Amino acid sequence: MLASQRRATILGLVEDSGAVRVSELVDQLGVSDMTVRRDIEHLATEGLVERVHGGALAVGGRSSEEPGFTAKSALMRSQKNAIAQAAAQLVEPGAAIGISAGTTTYEFARAVRSVPDLTVVTNSVPVAQLLHESGTPGQTVVLTGGIRTPSDALVGPVAVAALRMLHVDRLFLGVHGMDARVGLTTPNLVEAETNQALVQTARQVCVLADHTKWGTVGLSTIIPLDAVDLLVTDAGLGPRARTAVREAGVELVIATEPRIRSDRTRRAQP
Known part of the structure; x- marks a missing residue:
């Protein structure tokens, strides 16, 4: 050829x-x-x-382009899996967590689907279906209503209204882009509003995103970078990005296989 x-x-x-x-x-x-x-x-x-x-x-379209769930699932698979496995170590039986829509958060849901007595609030149809089919004892899934987007997220006023009544220990949030100046972004205006409502449900916000999301800017900001408590990403995140994350006061966890390493832990090592 x-x-x-x-x-x-x-x-x-x-x-x-x-x-x-x-x-x-x-x-x-x-x-x-x-x-x-x-x-x-x-x-x-x-x-x-x-x-x-x-x-x-x-x-x-750049800032307003929203790739479909299948298209995004094909990329960065090993990194997404490592991130998911690292984040899953933060989840204990009996916890109440939020999981936003996205392909990395879907892999995270796969990693925690065997955790017993887990309550999950999500606006992701694939995440809800995956957990529903797991059959894990005591597991409860709360799926918001709303309008379905190309990324299989349920968004809009119905989703926001449902989320206003809920509270979780930690939100695991997937994003379209991350930037030191504009924060976490999405190409979908309505999804940004719904993700903001998800953030309001949580005592701690944990972002799950591979390194290619850094420097990508979507149409609408969800939250500024300094509103994030913890970022779980892969080893491809560059030194300048790591510095920007630390300077924003965000704890950084670098996911590697078969275990995770925290920047804090690595700095403490001789």
């Missing part, structure tokens, strides 16, 4: 699904990892795709 044919195939796959992974393209096209990455880089240079760690995204 000629380079132009490969690139046309990659572009078609991105446009059809919204996202592709390098490993999947290697298998499908029968070429090396390096060849696929060069093809993606070429398409990104021409403005035809958006290159991200581990794959490519379809280009479209």
Whole structure:
């Protein structure tokens, strides 16, 4: 297959699904990892795709673009799993937690689905379905109503009204973007309002986001960075971003496999 044919195939796959992974393209096209990455880089240079760690995204509106749940699920899988496993260590039996919509928070829900006597408040249809099917003893799932978004979140006044009556120990929040100046953002105005209501339910806000979310700015701010208590991310988060997070007073946990390391712990080590 000629380079132009490969690139046309990659572009078609991105446009059809919204996202592709390098490993999947290697298998499908029968070429090396390096060849696929060069093809993606070429398409990104021409403005035809958006290159991200581990794959490519379809280009479209920037701050107001909201990729679908399936498209986002295909990216950063190992990092999302590590983040989920790290965050799951914070959850004990009998706790009441909130889980926002998102693909990283979905992996977190998978990691805590066997925790007994857990009460979960969520506006995510996939999260609610996953926990409902777990059959774990004593587990209670509270699903807000609302209008369904492309990311499978339930949002709007019905969701906000339901959340105003609820209280949880800790919220596990997924975000579209993180930035030192504008904070945590989403491309969906109504989802921002619903996420703000989720934040109000919680005594502690824990953000689950891989490093590619840093520097991404969505249309609407959910909360400023200094309103976050804890950020669980992966080792790809750069030193400048880590400094900005610490300076905002946010505890930073770097998720690695098979265990987690906290920046606080690492600094204390000789």
